[in-house]
Amino acid sequence: MYISGRERKLVELLLSLQSDITIRELAKELDVSERTVHRDLKNAEELLAQYHLSIQKKAGVGISIVGEMENKQQLKLAILQLKNTDYTPEERQAIILTTLLEAKEPLKLYALANELHVTIATVSNDLDVLQPLLEKYDLQLVRKRGYGVKMEGDEANKRSAISYLISKHVDESEVITLLRKNIEKQSQVQTDTISNRLLGLVDRTKLAIIEQTIDRMLQKLPYELADSAYVGLVVHLALALERLQKGETIQFDEDYLEELEDTSEYAISKEILNELEKIFQLRIPNDETGYITMHLLGAKLRYDHDHLLEESSVDMAFKAKELIEFVSEQLDKSFEEQDYILNDLVTHLKPAIYRLQQGMNIKNPLVDEIEKDYLPIFKVIEAGVKHVFPDLIFPREEIAFLVLHFASALLRVEENVQLKALVICSSGIGTSKMLATKINRHFTEIADVENHSLFDLDKITLSDYDLIVSTVPIKHIKQEYILASPILTKTDIHHINRKIRQVKLRLNHTKVMRRKKNVAVNENGRKRLTIMQQYSNEAVPILNGFYLRPVGEEQSIGAILQKICGQLEEQQVVSNSEKLVTKLLHRMEIGGLGIPDTTLALIHTRSEEVIKPSFTIHSLEKPMQVNGMDGKPVQMKNLLLMISPENVSEASLEILSCISGLLIKDEASKRLFQSDDEEAIATYLAEQLNAFISDKMDTK
Secondary structure: OOOOHHHHHHHHHHHHOOOOEOHHHHHHHHOOOHHHHHHHHHHHHHHHHHOOOEEEEEOOOEEEEEOOHHHHHHHHHHHHHOOOOOOOHHHHHHHHHHHHHHOOOOEOHHHHHHHHOOOHHHHHHHHHHHHHHHHHOOOEEEEEOOOEEEEEOOHHHHHHHHHHHHHHHOOHHHHHHHHOOHHHHHOOOOOOOHHHHHHOOOOHHHHHHHHHHHHHHHOOOOOOOOHHHHHHHHHHHHHHHHHHHOOOOOOOOHHHHHHHOOOHHHHHHHHHHHHHHHHHOOOOOOHHHHHHHHHHHOOOOOOOHHHOOOHHHHHHHHHHHHHHHHHHHHHOOOOOOOHHHHHHHHHHHHHHHHHHHHOOOOOOOOHHHHHHHOHHHHHHHHHHHHHHOOOOOOOHHHHHHHHHHHHHHHHHHOOOOOEEEEEEEOOOOOHHHHHHHHHHHHOOOEEEEEEEEHHHHHHOOHHHOOEEEEOOOOOOOOOOOEEOOOOOOHHHHHHHHHHHHHHHHHOOHHHHHHHHHOOOOOOOHHHHHHHHHHHHHHHHHHHHHOOEEEOOOOOOHHHHHHHHHHHHHHOOOEOOHHHHHHHHHHHHHHOOOEOOOOOEEEEEEEEOOEOOOEEEEEEEEEEEEEEEOOOOEEEEEEEEEEEEEOOOOHHHHHHHHHHHHHOOOOHHHHHHHOOOOHHHHHHHHHHHHHHHHHHHHHHO
8 A cells, every 4th residue: 555645644634633624724734735635635535445434525614534433443553554655845854853863973865865765855955944943953964075964962952852853743642652552552563654753762661661650759749740741751751861871961050950959849850860760770960850840840730829929939920920011001901900810920931931041842732823813912922021031032832822821811801792793604594594593502702693695795894793604605705704514513613712712802891881782772662663563574474475285206306396496486486486496406506404413404595586585394205315514414304495585675584594593493493393283383483483573672
């Protein structure tokens, strides 16, 4: 089996995901174009088919690998055992850098080229690409004709570079799996993946011994370590022992080491290293104790507020307070009454500052997402750390950590914000209302949800809404919007939550208060009667035109729609049934219309061939499979047809949207619409529309 490095990364990524991912997100994750992703997906399908797996594509949601879990595990194992002859450029450069960091003698370029199955020119170009990274860690490449290439620099810098490579290319779960010895149980085959190459820098037996030692000692800590901190500590110690056994030692600042000696973390670090000295019969310099202490200090999840501002932290508290004042002034927000943010910052900054001073690697896999979500705060804190710490350079990863402290505080201040959302679908009378109903239920911050069609976009002031969600792609609008499934998937919820956080941070209290005042109840009797008449005039004809009727033995969806629309043309609801059927079939191609976990499918559109709004139900003699709104098949037993003229009143659209929302209101409502009980459904529609109009009178 042959698979390119890029295709392998694509399949590995899809196998690791628990939910769907869009092509755009895949392209960003793999650092390639969307066209390349499409091409690689096509090539990967043949490999997937060998394991009885396939790519599932959901319109407006994303893609995923579908199939039995056992088959997915077999494919994972096959990829793990695969002898790679084609690395991605990033992986190839990581291998070159790793090899140079480990080598004591100069390496010939042709030897590297042979190992990686590339040309000498490619290796030379990779070395040029690596130059900026080497400069970051103050390492130098010595390249001479006839000599080869060699890495030069301090041991501390080399260790930092190796730690960076491991944190970038090796997932925490891989190390944890390795520590639990599951890899050996799955396969005895030596793999050649990039993560395996990097983990090969540390002896696996040492990893197991170090983990057992740490487990015993960490019981004395008053707090727990997160997985990322635990893995970082184990890998750091294993790497340190490997380098010490090769005669490579490291220095730690003596003054700062003396300051750390009074901490409980230092005492535990000392115990860990004393234990490891006995086990490995190796003298470990005291400088290593300083680094282990820093790992523990930087990994606190909980701390004692009563003793937080101890004497050694007072200086940092002043710095933290200065940063809080700077951010408060720039954002025009007061954090002074929120004591916890000062405590959080002091705890975070003390080890962080030392990491920066020592050039230690800082890992923050969420840095891009944090910067995007909280860009205004990110920029302010970027300026704030330059003002408060002029002698230090804060990388984006560290700024992102600080952003989370302030963002958390701001979200507490803005927790009562009430937002306004716009939901869009192709017609404005079907799936948009379903999505609007789910959004109303799921997000307490969203107080007002309006649903409209693509036809209405030019009539709507989009800036009036805090967020826009659409079930179909929208072109030619400047406003950012979220493309979501009508059933609101986990991915959709994640995207909407991110947008809500951004909006809440942007809104000020004046806007919030203004919006609340605008929800005043108007008790004007004449206006209430006008509203009642307006909505009743639209609701009554739709209710009078409602019926539930069997379709017969038609074999195709096209034939079924032709029969239904032909009947509606006879009733003068439709002017041209053939054209309307064509539009309805086109609408079905855009996305699934089957309502998940029911036998219902809502087919809807707005068209110039429709004379007046209509909602009818048509029961099939035999169930027919259609695409569901979640991308999964639905056995349609009842076809719900909702149609409206292209130019129709706002009240009429709201009535039809209200009916759409009733279809998924609750389990009882779903059962009723599947019951074939025309009288019960008609009564329910009348009751609910009456309640809807009453609410309109109270809020207009």
